[in-house]
Amino acid sequence: MEYNFKEIEQKWRQFWEDNQTFKTDINHNKPKYYVLDMFPYPSGAGLHVGHPLGYIASDIIARYKRLKGFNVLHPMGFDSFGLPAEQYAIQTGQHPAITTEENINTYIRQLKQIGFSYDWSREVRTSEPNYYKWTQWIFMQLFNHYYDKNANKALKISSLIEFFAESGNKTVNAVCDEDTAIFTAEEWNLMGEEQQQKVLLKYRLTFPDESVVNWCPGLGTVLANDEVKDGVSERGGFPVEQKKMKQWAMRITAYADRLIDGLNEVDWSDALKEQQRNWIGRSTGASVRFSVFDARSSGQNSEDLPQTSKNEHRTSIEVFTTRVDTIYGVSFMVIAPELDSVPSLTTSEQKEAVDEYIKWVASRTELDRMSEVKKVSGVFTGSYVINPFNNEKIPIYLADYVLAGYGTGAVMGVPSGDQRDWNFAKHFNLPIVPILDAQKDMDEQADNTKEGKYINSGMINGLTYKEATKVLTDFLEEKGIGKGKIQYRLRNAVFSRQRYWGEPVPVYFKGDLPYLIEESELPLTLPVIDKYLPTETGEPPLGRAEGWKYQGEYEYELSTMPGWAGSSWYWYRYMDAHNENEIASPEAINYWKAVDLYIGGSEHATGHLLYSRFWNKFLKDLGLVPEEEFAKKLINQGMIQGRSNFVYRLKSSEGQGKNPIFISYGLKDKYEVTDLHVDVNIVSNEILDIEAFRNWQPDYKNAEFILEETGSNQGKYICGVEIEKMSKRWYNVVNPDTLVDKVGADTLRLYEMFLGPLEQAKPWNTNGIDGSFRFIKKTWRLFYDDLGNFKVKDETPNPAELKVLHACIKKVEEDLERYSFNTVVSTLMICVNELGALKCSKKAILQELVILMSPYTPHISEELWTLLGNKAGTISYAQFPKFNPVYLVEANFEYPISINGKVRANISFPTDALPSDIEAGVLANEIVQKWLEGKAPKKVIVVPKRIVNVVR
């Protein structure tokens, strides 16, 4: 009987389906374990061979943990809102829901084929109203909460309202907009409803915010920072520009400290944690307020005054600096051209130049700006500020190297201590004042070191960096013109997208003010629209929905939520996927708690993984979830890159009607050739299947080939290789369906794990898959002889066989516990090879081998399990074999050798060479004496028997 994977895999897929084998329920008698994959966006291309890599690993852990007696939650779902389905809708008019549904069906079929042990009854789809109802509900909670710094958590906005009514906001220590004014209880109570609501928006954790955002005209929507790569949109690669717009924002900055601190308690890779820390970018420094030089009071010509300054000119500019110690070196101030205060700081003489500069800055895209980083540009505003430490008059410039979005959008320029400031000063001929005695060559470049004593620095002359910083900060605080401050790079997250295919925001507007719809009216479902494009007046697509008004009267919010909304809490929905009254029942949440193992790509480091941590912390503040961090352990599987093959067409054979001639790789340099991609599926070990190639494309039907002339590949056509992204147009996409059809799902699973360490990025290469297939066939032969007779006997195993088995058990268990998936495959292969060599077909051995293999090769393992007479479909519950060390007799005993009281060496002997410890000690001594001859040690002591080093 042949190993017939098609039949076997089909049979067990059906069995699992019929018996709902992987359905999981709460079970308080078992420890729980939650293994989660990052759910995919169901794209139209279906799964390629890279997708399942992480899923296979997580499935192995899920199956392993079940074998160890855990109650395992292992779900799968779909992040089904997103741009591609909507882009497709724009082109074809097909509703994105239909496209999405079709794609999901393909995904499910492919996933089931590979034999994942998901509990499909818990599947979630973020684009289903019964799911996004709860995404909207969480949004409403964010709107209804503010962040209290004293309690260090989110609290109800209603309690803030009560507090305002009683004591105003002066003593409130909460995260709010920088420009929030102080008011008393009396003033609060005198405010109208509208005024009060406006104030509250400054505190709410989600709020409409007028800010500089990444606007992508190509996609017609704003994007978050993590959705922009190198100045273009991550999806589609369209240019992105900076634009000031009113958008929903999430006050993620309120959680900045907790997001940094929480990283210490999770088992994630250092690289990823570091990436998040950098993204949050906590920097310690000080804020300093510079008062604007008032020309009137100093008796200057009033024509010089800023034009709009009559009533509302700014009296001071605040900057943030990490180097307050350099304050005496300030020779100019730079502010971002986008700031509101620019006009009020511009004098009439400079107005023309300033306007021109602002226009120029606005005309540049992110990409332009980034590529011209080195170029100095800027313009003088005509105004000055006063350095509070030495009362010097300092000119204010505009320059686009200062970002409106970071700090206050204003920077003090210290050319001696900062290279960019130095460049700027050189360009505009501003003074460069050395402030440390160690600074000499100010003509060449800035010196940002903190070594030496201060000079030219008033009150800090002669002090060191540490002393100076303290003196200055104290002075600032005493005078009330500044203070020590912690600044974050992290911005509040933009939460609107001007697109159709996303969660509607459950908000309507009365005039300018947003109000939440009633909770009982959730979900607010997507309305039907005629076209998936912005309206003629430039409103988002939802503006097309006819009669879509709250209570028939008020405008709904027309933008939708961003892609990360639905994915920021989905792991809770799996716990209780069909709950209609809550995100999930408290019972379920308190049982499953948090994700024990999360597997997915590192590309989500500063997006999904950060937002999810943020929402999780918020949900914890609400008392809805028990854990501060949602994923205890995270593994980033490496990306699978494409591996393209090339053929080389002779240039003279190109053109209409000519017979194409192809030159083999080894000879191509002798001819003029064109490199052409060839379908990797008709190339094996770089050898082209010529027949298949001729049939591949009609043009090649009569192709001729110049083959290798020498070496082991003589007479073959060899293709070239390059590593590229997996993409249809390079013909390098390897589809799991094809492989499952050729060698079966078990082989595919085994092979993907065998490729190398999970975390490592690697090109896909089907070359070695035969080895995995062979391993499975060898396993099969332990059960059947050449004639197809079942040969397993119920006999007592001998020590040699037990030794092979137990060595395998030990290694498999150790490696799985440290997530070393590839070495497990090697171990299993060794075990099968050795059992084959021993001609071992004993039931006691084989049934344990089958269990060891089952996480990797579920289908054939289930089949063999039944063949061994065990009940069908039951390799599940606490059956992982026990490691029995008795049979690991062949060990090395190690002898540490001391010379002059210090352990200098270890010598080890296999036990079978050692009749006794004493003899071993003597032997070791003799060897050491010989070995050390000439080195003349005073005394050599051998301490017998220490450690047992297990060898196979």
Next chain:
RNA sequence: GCCCGGAUGGCGGAAUUGGUAGACGCGCUGGUCUCAAACACCAGUGUCUUCAUUGGCAUGCCGGUUCGACUCCGGCUCCGGGUACCA
């Protein structure tokens, strides 16, 4: 520029705590089976030297610590990822 990884045979990779470097697989070579091929099986396979034994050299480069270094330390080179006028 800054931060984080990595570099081991022809190839993918192993070596878990400083202790036999190259497990396992691919490929290749030879053999068995076959009329022949494919499949399968068996053996060999870092490199130099040698008929062979043996021996020398080998984990990107230079140096250090150690009885002993792929592993630890210092200094480079190259590759990959992240991030960027972040004040």
